[in-house]
Amino acid sequence: MENSEPAVVRDSGESREFMLRMLIPAALLILLFVLIVSNVPGEVLPAAVVVVGVGVLISGAVGSLTGIRGPAWLIYGVIFAGLGLLLLFPAPWQGFALVWVPVSAIGYLFGKEIAFFVYNRRHQASPSIGIVAGEAIESVGKAKQQALSRLGRGRA
Structure with a gap:
């Protein structure tokens, strides 16, 4: 055993x-x-x-x-x-x-x-990886920041 x-x-x-x-x-x-x-x-x-x-x-x-x-x-x-x-x-x-x-x-x-x-x-995603526009980002915080910046550029 x-x-x-x-x-x-x-x-x-x-x-x-x-x-x-x-x-x-x-x-x-x-x-x-x-x-x-x-x-x-x-x-x-x-x-x-x-x-x-x-x-x-x-x-x-x-x-x-x-x-x-x-x-x-x-x-x-x-x-x-x-x-x-x-x-x-x-x-x-x-x-x-x-x-x-x-x-x-x-x-x-x-x-x-x-x-x-x-x-x-x-392609199993990890809960600690963020995906923004098809790109995997290791830090969820960086992924949120990049997503918000992309969102802000889309409105301008």
Whole structure:
């Protein structure tokens, strides 16, 4: 027992917050599934599930790869490419072209939340560091002083 190291207890507040933020796109995805299942005939339901699954995966990857400040135009390209591709396919797939838009938006929300989570895990801020205009300042007093001086220059 003498050589044992103390256990490190990690704060789960960050993970809990992440899970709460993921509830919004998850609820929207569940609502979309309910609408699709209740309004789509059984014989084309597998095609609808494929469109939803592929849409969430592709747009989720775009959201997570572009990061928290990434180019937003990339998701618009994915949406228009998916719309065009689905409209070129035969009958059951053409009917799901408009489903592609909300599916892509929901997947993009998932990806962005994952990107925020990864960013926050890598860049944990210390309570003794102040951030002014994206610049980390070691002293909170100096950070307040710099922020107030920047504020004063903005009014002049």
